[in-house]
Amino acid sequence: MYPRDPSLVRLLAIALVPAFASASRADDPAVVGKWVAPKPWPVIGIHAAMMPSGEVLHYSFPGGGPGSVAMTWDFETQIFTETPVNTDVFCSGLSLLPNGRLLVTGGNDYGCQFQGRFDTYRFDPFTRTWTQGANLRRARWYPTNIRLADNQTLVVSGLNRNCATTPVMEVIKPGQDPQIVPGGERYLSLYPWMHLLSDGRVAHVGPEAETYTFDPANPAWTYVTNANDGYRFNGTSVLVPNQPDAVLAIGGTSFSGVTNTVERIDFNDDPPAWEYASAMSHARQHANAVILPDGNVFVIGGGLTNEYEDPVLIPEMYDPDTDTWTEMAPHVYSRMYHSTAVLLPSGRVLCAGQDLGESALFAEVYRPPYLFHGPRPVIGSAPAVVHYGQTFAVQTAQAAEIASVVLIAPSNVTHSVNTGQRYVPLAFTINGSNELLVTAPSNPNAAPRGYYMLFILNDLEVPSRAVFVRMRP
Numbered sequence: 001m002y003p004r005d006p007s008l009v010r011l012l013a014i015a016l017v018p019a020f021a022s023a024s025r026a027d028d029p030a031v032v033g034k035w036v037a038p039k040p041w042p043v044i045g046i047h048a049a050m051m052p053s054g055e056v057l058h059y060s061f062p063g064g065g066p067g068s069v070a071m072t073w074d075f076e077t078q079i080f081t082e083t084p085v086n087t088d089v090f091c092s093g094l095s096l097l098p099n100g101r102l103l104v105t106g107g108n109d110y111g112c113q114f115q116g117r118f119d120t121y122r123f124d125p126f127t128r129t130w131t132q133g134a135n136l137r138r139a140r141w142y143p144t145n146i147r148l149a150d151n152q153t154l155v156v157s158g159l160n161r162n163c164a165t166t167p168v169m170e171v172i173k174p175g176q177d178p179q180i181v182p183g184g185e186r187y188l189s190l191y192p193w194m195h196l197l198s199d200g201r202v203a204h205v206g207p208e209a210e211t212y213t214f215d216p217a218n219p220a221w222t223y224v225t226n227a228n229d230g231y232r233f234n235g236t237s238v239l240v241p242n243q244p245d246a247v248l249a250i251g252g253t254s255f256s257g258v259t260n261t262v263e264r265i266d267f268n269d270d271p272p273a274w275e276y277a278s279a280m281s282h283a284r285q286h287a288n289a290v291i292l293p294d295g296n297v298f299v300i301g302g303g304l305t306n307e308y309e310d311p312v313l314i315p316e317m318y319d320p321d322t323d324t325w326t327e328m329a330p331h332v333y334s335r336m337y338h339s340t341a342v343l344l345p346s347g348r349v350l351c352a353g354q355d356l357g358e359s360a361l362f363a364e365v366y367r368p369p370y371l372f373h374g375p376r377p378v379i380g381s382a383p384a385v386v387h388y389g390q391t392f393a394v395q396t397a398q399a400a401e402i403a404s405v406v407l408i409a410p411s412n413v414t415h416s417v418n419t420g421q422r423y424v425p426l427a428f429t430i431n432g433s434n435e436l437l438v439t440a441p442s443n444p445n446a447a448p449r450g451y452y453m454l455f456i457l458n459d460l461e462v463p464s465r466a467v468f469v470r471m472r473p
Contacts, residue, residue, distance in 0.1 A: 045352025050410035051125035095145035106140030142190035183219030301335030
């Protein structure tokens with residue numbers, strides 16, 4: 001048995017729960033979700049990473065000392081823990097490693113604003129400690145990290161010591177110093193939008209119009225096409241759930257100004273080409289896109305003018321199966337420049353950041369509509385480690401009700417760039433009343449090794465709370 005067709009699941013949900021389908025009130029949480037009251041936040045959430053320890057790491061710029069302010073937040077206990085780092089890693093690249101540590105590259109030289117740093121750091125979520133690694137070959141400010149399937153991380157773009165964009169790509173391999181990638185040289189915008197495809201290539205989809213792929217196995221760039229809206233400055237991008245190798249480019253500032261347009265490209269098409277998807281109800285730049293366990297994409301924040309003016313307080317939900325956007329419940333604080341959003345294992349979404357005004361001092365947690373559609377299935381147990389292609393057991397008393405099983409890679413996000421998150425549907429069979437037999441993905445490019453949140457969802461698309469599993473060869 002394979003994951004059921006999401007569109008059929010939605011139709012079944014409508015048939016089984018007509019009250020949800022007919023609800024139209026803007027304040028009905030089963031339709032638009034609901035926000036928890038804003039929480040005081042002692043760190044500006046400019047950089048955010050969902051760690052496999054179950055805590056969220058936020059870090060920003062220095063708060064009076066040489067190092068950035070950094071804290072973890074435990075969403076279960078609500079406890080903050082200071083995690084001091086002795087270097088300014090503000091505006092660095094970040095990505096999760098297979099061992100669960102966060103790799104941080106570059107940052108801001110506090111002796112000269114916008115001048116890149118050579119530093120690399122690793123944050124261990126299980127000990128809450130930072131460890132300095134070998135220096136990069138090029139200093140970087142505003143770089144992008146993109147993790148590959150084979151335990152390597154590419155580091156792309158960023159401003160160097162001369163405050164100029166570097167075209168040099170580097171690769172970080174386990175146990176080795178960073179190395180320059182022959183054939184990887186290309187001038188790209190700061191914080192370029194990069195996504196790993198299922199054939200091992202890396203897609204570059206913005207913010208500039210020119211679309212490329214890079215092949216790490218035979219290092220070379222290949223031009224693909226141009227986006228229709230041109231340069232999407234301060235927009236965002238996301239891999240489309242249940243549509244392997246398809247990418248959405250969302251909002252930003254195009255040649256016509258801040259836009260509500262959305263474009264989609266599928267790198268499995270021959271040839272790949274950008275096509276307009278349905279537009280959002282609201283134009284926005286500096287927004288964040290979060291993949292949810294039901295296969296929808298939640299877009300939060302952004303605004304219309306500069307970094308902090310004319311905020312959009314109404315988030316929107318994108319359904320890839322129907323290519324439709326729906327307005328969700330509004331939040332209190334603006335989330336524009338330097339804001340972040342991450343999916344929590346509870347199925348909720350944590351939104352924080354924007355480094356100006358009261359927004360910097362508060363975070364907000366969103367409960368999506370699926371949390372108001374009935375009782376949640378419960379994962380009784382699942383293995384801590386899963387191997388590619390392995391069939392593994394998930395214990396749940398609601399086995400007969402389960403319609404889909406998914407892995408979601410944890411978010412690591414800054415400046416609207418989130419290269420780590422991805423949605424991986426899993427085939428499964430029901431084995432008796434209390435057990436699912438689930439088949440792990442066999443392609444490491446589709447699910448790079450490392451930690452994932454495992455969700456099970458019932459016929460109403462209500463997700464369980466997630467458990468972390470580690471994908472390994």
